[in-house]
Amino acid sequence: MNSPSMKILFLDQSGTPGGAELCLLDIAKPYREHSIVGLLADGPFRALLAQHEIPTTVFTTQTINVRKESSLLTSLRSTSQLLPLVQAVAGTARSYDLIYANTPKALVIGALASLWSQRPLVYHLHDIISPDHFSKINRTVLVTLANRVAKLVIANSQASQTAFVAAGGRSQLCRVVYNGFDSDRYVIAPAETEHLRTTLALTDGFWIGHFSRLSPWKGQHILLKALTLCPDDTKAILVGDALFGEDEYVLELHRQVKQLGLEGRVRFLGFRSDIPQLMSACNLVTHTSTAPEPFGRVIVESMLCGTPVIAAAAGGATELIDTGENGWLCPPGEPEILAKVILTCRSAPQQRQQIAQLAQEQARDRFDIAAINTLIAQHLQSIV
Ligand code: UDP
Numbered sequence: 001m002n003s004p005s006m007k008i009l010f011l012d013q014s015g016t017p018g019g020a021e022l023c024l025l026d027i028a029k030p031y032r033e034h035s036i037v038g039l040l041a042d043g044p045f046r047a048l049l050a051q052h053e054i055p056t057t058v059f060t061t062q063t064i065n066v067r068k069e070s071s072l073l074t075s076l077r078s079t080s081q082l083l084p085l086v087q088a089v090a091g092t093a094r095s096y097d098l099i100y101a102n103t104p105k106a107l108v109i110g111a112l113a114s115l116w117s118q119r120p121l122v123y124h125l126h127d128i129i130s131p132d133h134f135s136k137i138n139r140t141v142l143v144t145l146a147n148r149v150a151k152l153v154i155a156n157s158q159a160s161q162t163a164f165v166a167a168g169g170r171s172q173l174c175r176v177v178y179n180g181f182d183s184d185r186y187v188i189a190p191a192e193t194e195h196l197r198t199t200l201a202l203t204d205g206f207w208i209g210h211f212s213r214l215s216p217w218k219g220q221h222i223l224l225k226a227l228t229l230c231p232d233d234t235k236a237i238l239v240g241d242a243l244f245g246e247d248e249y250v251l252e253l254h255r256q257v258k259q260l261g262l263e264g265r266v267r268f269l270g271f272r273s274d275i276p277q278l279m280s281a282c283n284l285v286t287h288t289s290t291a292p293e294p295f296g297r298v299i300v301e302s303m304l305c306g307t308p309v310i311a312a313a314a315g316g317a318t319e320l321i322d323t324g325e326n327g328w329l330c331p332p333g334e335p336e337i338l339a340k341v342i343l344t345c346r347s348a349p350q351q352r353q354q355i356a357q358l359a360q361e362q363a364r365d366r367f368d369i370a371a372i373n374t375l376i377a378q379h380l381q382s383i384v
Contacts, residue, residue, distance in 0.1 A: 006380060008035040009096040009119075011089065013105035015043020015058075016243050018213065019297045020126035023156070023179045024102045026369050027124075027376060028054050035096070038089060040105060059088050059109075085109055090116035097384050098122060101150075104134075104142055111149040120383055123150045125174075125294075128163040128315055132217070132291035143168045151383040154376065156295040157316035163292075175379050178319075179297055180372025183364040186304035188280040196274075196281045200267075205233035206346055209282035209307070211275060211298045212289075213243040214250050219288035219312065221256055225335035226286075228260050230342055239278055241271040279305040284345060284352075287311040290333045296320060303327065303363035308356040310341050326359035 008031050014021055025048065028037055032054045039046055042058045049056045060081055090113040093099050098120045101110035107123050114121035123146050129139050146153055146169055153173045155161035165171045197203050208227075212218040220238055227236060242250050257266050272278060275298075279285060285302035287293070292315025299320050302309040311317040313329035321327040328345065330338050345352050 004030045005034055006031060006098070006377075006384065007096040008098055008100050008380075009089075009093050010035065010037040010100045010102060011040070011106040011110045012037065012045070013040040013103040015039060015041035015045050017045045017048055018243055019179075019295065020103055020124075021045050021048075022297065023126065024124070025049065025052060025054070026180055026182070027373065030373055030377075036092070038092060040085075040109065057092065059092075060085055086112040086116060089113035093117040093119045098380065100124065102126070104138070107142060107145055107150075111145040114149050120151045121149050122152045122154065122380065122383065125153050125155045125160050125164055128160055128292050128294045129167045129169070130163045130292070139167045146170075146173065152379055154379065157319055159292060159315040159319065160294045177372060177375055177379070178367055179295055179300065180369035181297075181300060181304055181363075181367045182369045183304050183367075186276045186279075186301060188277050188305065192277060193280045196277050200237075200269075200281070202237070202281055205235045206284070207282050208234065208236045208342065209239060209279055209285045209302075210236060210288065211239045211279065211285065211301070212287070213240045213246075213271075214238070214253065215242065215244065215246045216249050217289055217291045219290045219333065220253055222288040222290065222333060222335050222338060223286050224253065224256050224260060224262060224266065226338040226342060227262055227265060229336060229339035230346075232265065234342065234346070235265045235267075237267045237269050237278070237282070239269045239272050239275070275301060276305055279307050282307055284342065285309045286338065286342070287317065288332070288338065289314070289317075291315075292332075293317050299327070300363050300367050303356075303359035304367075306356050306360045308345060308352045309359070310338065310345065324355070326355060326362055328355075 010028050012024055036055045037049055039058045040060055046056050089109055093113050094117050099110045099114050100122045101107040102124045110121055129142055155174050155176050158176055161174045161176050210220055210223050279302050285307050287299050289312045295316040299309055299311050310328040310330055311321055312332040314332050321329050323329040328341050330341050
């Protein structure tokens with residue numbers, strides 16, 4: 001079977017486009033003629049898929065809460081729709097060659113639907129299955145279902161695979177495939193960048209960008225603390241919103257800005273769809289996750305934009321950056337060290353430029369979407 005003619009039922013739990021969903025968008029595109037993306041929640045992600053002419057269906061209109069503290073099974077049962085949901089997914093799956101579960105809850109539903117419909121299941125693992133991110137019961141449920149039902153687990157980094165295996169997952173099931181990117185999307189004309197800088201008043205000072213949903217483990221507070229240790233003209237834009245009901249953290253960040261006297265140096269831009277433009281407009285990007293990042297799309301995106309990046313040295317980020325060569329790594333949760341690295345980076349514009357350029361060349365090669373999609377197609381062919 002020619003791979004784009006393979007009929008796939010992609011399954012994702014989220015109506016909101018986070019990293020896993022943006023990755024799925026690129027994976028599903030070549031299959032869109034014969035495939036469909038089934039969502040377990042409605043939201044802006046569906047519109048984004050439609051914009052790319054990828055057919056969608058929403059299996060439930062009731063939002064499934066996605067929190068690491070809640071048990072997968074409890075939250076699914078609380079929708080009191082588990083059986084009809086599985087039945088609906090299995091019914092749809094019968095018209096497809098395989099089920100491709102892209103998120104933990106999609107794995108739970110997809111695994112049951114796979115057993116019911118006798119269609120093979122693939123699990124794309126975008127998470128580090130560890131106590132930092134999942135409760136014990138959730139870890140057990142995920143690993144057991146993947147081990148028993150999935151024919152293939154595509155891990156988005158070595159770190160995600162290692163955590164999966166450490167949690168009891170079968171290593172023979174796993175293949176590591178990094179996220180792919182269309183590098184052309186990240187080449188922004190200098191005039192456009194200048195225009196955006198002027199529009200957003202990012203002209204005065206040294207601007208640091210932080211691109212991530214607002215969530216405690218994404219560590220925006222670490223950057224704020226680091227800013228207080230940098231000269232006053234070091235400023236930051238925080239791009240992203242609280243996607244999973246972490247509104248208290250957003251209030252806390254606003255309070256922190258006031259307490260630290262950072263008004264005028266920190267701007268909250270909310271969720272944006274012009275990430276390449278914004279990254280290109282920044283002098284530096286920081287990634288400050290306090291728990292291991294499964295992959296870290298924003299790190300690769302910064303590289304593709306030619307903007308130097310400092311990332312927290314844990315999880316997938318350590319596979320993306322060789323410190324001092326194509327970016328900088330910094331211990332997670334250490335604002336003092338982060339501030340030092342920011343200052344070093346700031347004081348050496350030529351080195352910064354060289355590092356960013358090398359990072360851009362490497363990233364274009366290493367994360368090329370066409371090559372990544374070919375690799376995924378080969379893995380899928382091997383199980384159908
Ligand atoms: N992103 C976005 N708009 C925003 C903030 C983030 O489109 O306002 C995108 C960002 O460009 C990246 C993704 O969301 O592609 C986040 O992926 P990442 O792997 O960094 O983190 P995750 O959300 O998967 O934890």
